Amino acid sequence: MSGTAVIINSDSSVKKRSQLASIWRRFCKNRLAMVGLVIFIFLVFMALTADIFFDYDRQALGQNMKERFLGFSLEHPFGTDQYGRDIFVRIVFGARISLMVSLSTAGIGLVFGTVIGAAAGYYGGKIDNTLMRFMDVFLAIPSMLLAICIVAALGGGLLNLIFANSISQIPRYSRIIRSNILTIKNSEFVEAAKACGAGDMKIILRHIVPNAMGPLIVQATLTMALSILSVASLSFVGLGIAPPTPEWGSMLSTGKEFIRQYPHLIVMPGLAIMCAVLSFNLIGDGLRDALDPRLKN
Amino acid sequence: MFRYIIKRLIYMIPVVLGISFVVYAIISLTPGDPAQLILGADTDPVVLAAKRAELGLNDPFLIRYLKYISGVLVGNLGNSYRTGLPVLSELIIRLPNTIIIALGGIGLSVAIGVPLGLASAVKQYTFVDYFARTLALLLTAIPAFWLGLMLLLFFVLNLKILPATGANSWKNFVLPIVTLAASAAATQTRTTRSSMLEVIRQDYIRTALAKGVPESRIIWKHVIRNGILPVVTIIGMNIGVQLGGTVVIENIFAIPGMGSILVNSVRIKDTPMIVSSIILVAVFIGICNLLVDIVYAYIDPRIKAQYFSVTSKRGKTKTKTGGTVA
Numbered sequence: 237m238s239g240t241a242v243i244i245n246s247d248s249s250v251k252k253r254s255q256l257a258s259i260w261r262r263f264c265k266n267r268l269a270m271v272g273l274v275i276f277i278f279l280v281f282m283a284l285t286a287d288i289f290f291d292y293d294r295q296a297l298g299q300n301m302k303e304r305f306l307g308f309s310l311e312h313p314f315g316t317d318q319y320g321r322d323i324f325v326r327i328v329f330g331a332r333i334s335l336m337v338s339l340s341t342a343g344i345g346l347v348f349g350t351v352i353g354a355a356a357g358y359y360g361g362k363i364d365n366t367l368m369r370f371m372d373v374f375l376a377i378p379s380m381l382l383a384i385c386i387v388a389a390l391g392g393g394l395l396n397l398i399f400a401n402s403i404s405q406i407p408r409y410s411r412i413i414r415s416n417i418l419t420i421k422n423s424e425f426v427e428a429a430k431a432c433g434a435g436d437m438k439i440i441l442r443h444i445v446p447n448a449m450g451p452l453i454v455q456a457t458l459t460m461a462l463s464i465l466s467v468a469s470l471s472f473v474g475l476g477i478a479p480p481t482p483e484w485g486s487m488l489s490t491g492k493e494f495i496r497q498y499p500h501l502i503v504m505p506g507l508a509i510m511c512a513v514l515s516f517n518l519i520g521d522g523l524r525d526a527l528d529p530r531l532k533n
Numbered sequence: 534m535f536r537y538i539i540k541r542l543i544y545m546i547p548v549v550l551g552i553s554f555v556v557y558a559i560i561s562l563t564p565g566d567p568a569q570l571i572l573g574a575d576t577d578p579v580v581l582a583a584k585r586a587e588l589g590l591n592d593p594f595l596i597r598y599l600k601y602i603s604g605v606l607v608g609n610l611g612n613s614y615r616t617g618l619p620v621l622s623e624l625i626i627r628l629p630n631t632i633i634i635a636l637g638g639i640g641l642s643v644a645i646g647v648p649l650g651l652a653s654a655v656k657q658y659t660f661v662d663y664f665a666r667t668l669a670l671l672l673t674a675i676p677a678f679w680l681g682l683m684l685l686l687f688f689v690l691n692l693k694i695l696p697a698t699g700a701n702s703w704k705n706f707v708l709p710i711v712t713l714a715a716s717a718a719a720t721q722t723r724t725t726r727s728s729m730l731e732v733i734r735q736d737y738i739r740t741a742l743a744k745g746v747p748e749s750r751i752i753w754k755h756v757i758r759n760g761i762l763p764v765v766t767i768i769g770m771n772i773g774v775q776l777g778g779t780v781v782i783e784n785i786f787a788i789p790g791m792g793s794i795l796v797n798s799v800r801i802k803d804t805p806m807i808v809s810s811i812i813l814v815a816v817f818i819g820i821c822n823l824l825v826d827i828v829y830a831y832i833d834p835r836i837k838a839q840y841f842s843v844t845s846k847r848g849k850t851k852t853k854t855g856g857t858v859a
Binding site for chain 1: 547548551552555556559560563565670671673674675676677678679682683685686690773774776777778780781784785795796799800802807811814815818819
């Protein structure tokens with residue numbers, strides 16, 4: 237999101253700034269979107285300040301067999317798990333991984349997708365054909381299956397998860413930006429910029445990318461929601477973040493053996509995933525309506 | 534129409550080749566030796582070398598890939614590194630389970646999502662609308678595997694009315710299908726709602742209302758027929774997501790399908806098994822998308838007309854514009 241602000245502000249014309257302000261005003265009027273934003277800010281706050289309030293090694297990893305399977309209490313708001321670890325603390329630290337993966341996936345997808353899509357759309361011809369057929373191949377593999385293959389090949393871990401998720405997202409961004417470029421490539425303002433002697437890079441970055449920013453941002457929020465689900469799913473089948481690192485999916489995976497006696501072991505991490513995904517979806521819906529009020533139903 | 538189908542099937546070949554190459558390369562060019570993974574970390578180097586030779590791992594990557602893919606083109610998907618048995622015979626047993634879950638999930642999601650979305654659009658800003666929208670929001674956010682576990686907890690462990698694992702009777706497929714359908718139904722509801730709302734705002738709907746056409750007739754004859762097209766597109770696009778989702782769901786309900794074998798095979802880098810199952814999934818998705826496009830033709834006479842006149846010059850340009858609009 238800061239990317240848009242920079243690009244739009246760099247043009248520093250009064251009209252564009254007021255457009256950003258009016259988008260923000262429309263976004264604020266949307267109550268559901270604000271709920272999503274509040275959840276998101278809360279999650280970010282949790283992830284950033286976890287170290288101040290909790291001790292990672294002692295509370296999130298340290299085992300305490302005397303306090304196994306405790307129910308909800310003031311001391312342990314979400315109870316404790318099979319090793320006596322506080323589930324709330326683990327969820328708080330788990331937010332770090334989920335947010336890190338989702339933000340980086342969206343960022344990588346956005347940057348690489350934009351570069352590839354812009355090159356394909358702007359230069360057209362053979363470059364376009366080669367790049368987009370290559371992207372089609374990646375789009376044809378279900379993203380979950382592709383992620384499984386990549387994680388299996390490279391091994392689990394945070395960086396590999398980010399890589400596995402971004403690979404399948406890049407084609408989506410490049411398609412959005414390409415179709416936008418095709419529609420505005422021949423418009424008069426691009427022609428005017430060319431006549432003024434602007435280079436290809438400048439035209440793409442200054443005139444074409446900002447015009448495609450709306451759908452790209454909406455796609456980015458979708459990506460964040462998807463990658464949270466995807467990381468949790470991968471960890472759940474044992475291919476993502478390995479225990480004992482607190483990750484929501486792997487917490488569910490280790491907790492599922494105790495589902496019969498102690499369902500809170502899986503209910504709480506699941507609710508955390510749900511809140512995170514919900515917040516991204518709400519923000520995405522709100523942004524889409526705010527960026528293009530005509531689409532609002 | 535027939536020519537069109539043949540053309541689409543031929544187009545699938547390069548895509549499948551591309552997919553197989555990408556996946557084969559990802560698995561082969563990354564660290565990790567399948568022979569070592571199968572036999573364990575501390576195996577006698579002589580045994581290891583023999584296993585490598587047996588699996589043909591000493592050939593360069595491109596040679597291995599070409600050997601594999603030339604087999605695939607004549608219907609031989611190779612032998613599993615782990616069992617040594619033909620991949621095809623193992624996958625053929627498992628494919629039906631996955632297809633039942635995926636198609637069942639799509640069917641159920643359409644059966645729930647389309648009527649709900651339609652009701653939500655027709656009765657906009659009423660209780661029905663808010664209910665449908667809230668439900669859709671919640672269902673998209675719930676992780677499928679978590680929903681699966683919750684359903685398992687409730688119906689299998691507490692109520693004891695459904696079996697937990699296996700794939701012996703239809704009862705085993707109820708929960709996986711419901712689990713898979715949930716998030717797709719949400720997407721379906723949202724797409725249907727926005728698509729129908731767009732149609733409802735059109736001038737011809739107002740004209741029909743002004744003429745005094747009964748509301749039910751307007752909905753059936755005008756709104757649904759025009760608004761259903763984007764919904765069909767989304768159904769086609771969702772098939773891949775659904776198949777990806779079955780991987781995790783099969784894992785929860787211990788159903789022997791493509792997903793469970795894929796997860797087991799990737800751990801030991803059983804390349805022929807992994808690549809072949811992904812090829813099968815891709816072909817299945819391709820066929821489903823083709824079916825969706827044929828259904829399209831039957832729903833929309835404009836598109837049908839294009840399919841029949843592909844040979845004429847005018848038809849071709851029309852197909853292009855029609856394609857981008859759709």
